[in-house]
Amino acid sequence: MSSSWSCWRSDAGDRADLYHERVVIRRAEATDLAKVERVARATWPGAYAGIIPNEVQRRLLDSWYAPQSLNRALAAEGSSLFVAESDGDVVGFAEFVRRSPESAELTRIYVLPASQRGGIGTRLLGAGLAQCAAEGLTRLTVSVERDNSLGRRFYEKSGFGEPKEHFQQLQGYVLDLVEYRRPIPIPFPESR
Numbered sequence: 317m318s319s320s321w322s323c324w325r326s327d328a329g330d331r332a333d334l335y336h337e338r339v340v341i342r343r344a345e346a347t348d349l350a351k352v353e354r355v356a357r358a359t360w361p362g363a364y365a366g367i368i369p370n371e372v373q374r375r376l377l378d379s380w381y382a383p384q385s386l387n388r389a390l391a392a393e394g395s396s397l398f399v400a401e402s403d404g405d406v407v408g409f410a411e412f413v414r415r416s417p418e419s420a421e422l423t424r425i426y427v428l429p430a431s432q433r434g435g436i437g438t439r440l441l442g443a444g445l446a447q448c449a450a451e452g453l454t455r456l457t458v459s460v461e462r463d464n465s466l467g468r469r470f471y472e473k474s475g476f477g478e479p480k481e482h483f484q485q486l487q488g489y490v491l492d493l494v495e496y497r498r499p500i501p502i503p504f505p506e507s508r
Contacts, residue, residue: 339436341443344390344397344409351406352399353381359426367463372489379487380424394420398443400427400436407431410440412448415457420448420500422458441474448500456500459484459493471496 344352360373368376379385390397394414399406408427414420422444427436448456458476460467476496484491 338402339407339434339439340401341398341439342401344399346387346390348399348406348409349383349386349390352386352397352409353377353383355406355409355426355428356381356424358428362429363426363464363467364461367461368489368491372487375487396444396447398440398447400431400440402431408436408440410437410444412444412456414451414453418453419455419457420444420451420453422456437470438474445500449502453500455497457495457497459495462492462494468494468496474498 357377360368360377361370364373389395389411392413396412398410398412400408408425408431410425411423412420413423422441425437425440427440445456456476458471459482460471462481476498478497480495482493482495484493
């Protein structure tokens with residue numbers, strides 16, 4: 317699945333600038349994994365400042381974004397990893413994992429800070445929803461840190477609802493999470 321996009325980008329304040337940036341959303345390949353790690357390492361400090369301690373962030377990044385971990389995610393049955401590419405560089409990514417015959421989970425989605433607020437996250441989400449719909453799945457869930465107001469706002473604006481709080485312990489640290497869910501739209505039949 318590939319597409320290009322020009323959109324209005326609204327930065328802090330009321331001023332909106334039209335930016336022309338060709339962004340392609342596609343399935344990730346093994347050659348993209350180092351760039352996926354780079355995006356994660358660039359986005360986590362801002363996304364989790366004051367939420368997840370820096371040392372815990374480093375441990376989780378070292379574990380979840382190590383080459384062998386990303387290779388497993390790329391090859392895992394039921395996992396779909398998409399990247400957003402601009403000018404030959406990966407600027408965002410999202411992973412969707414099938415959890416049951418009816419549902420999938422959005423396990424990670426990040427866009428470089430300089431590329432945020434331009435619709436790339438929405439397009440990554442759309443690629444995953446289309447893939448899930450093609451597989452006959454009907455529900456998508458996502459868990460986000462309770463205090464991550466930007467992430468929560470993104471999911472709520474993207475049609476996620478039914479928030480339910482829960483906790484998860486990872487490497488000796490407890491994450492205070494909110495799980496959201498949303499329906500996966502049924503694809504329109506192709507015209508013949």
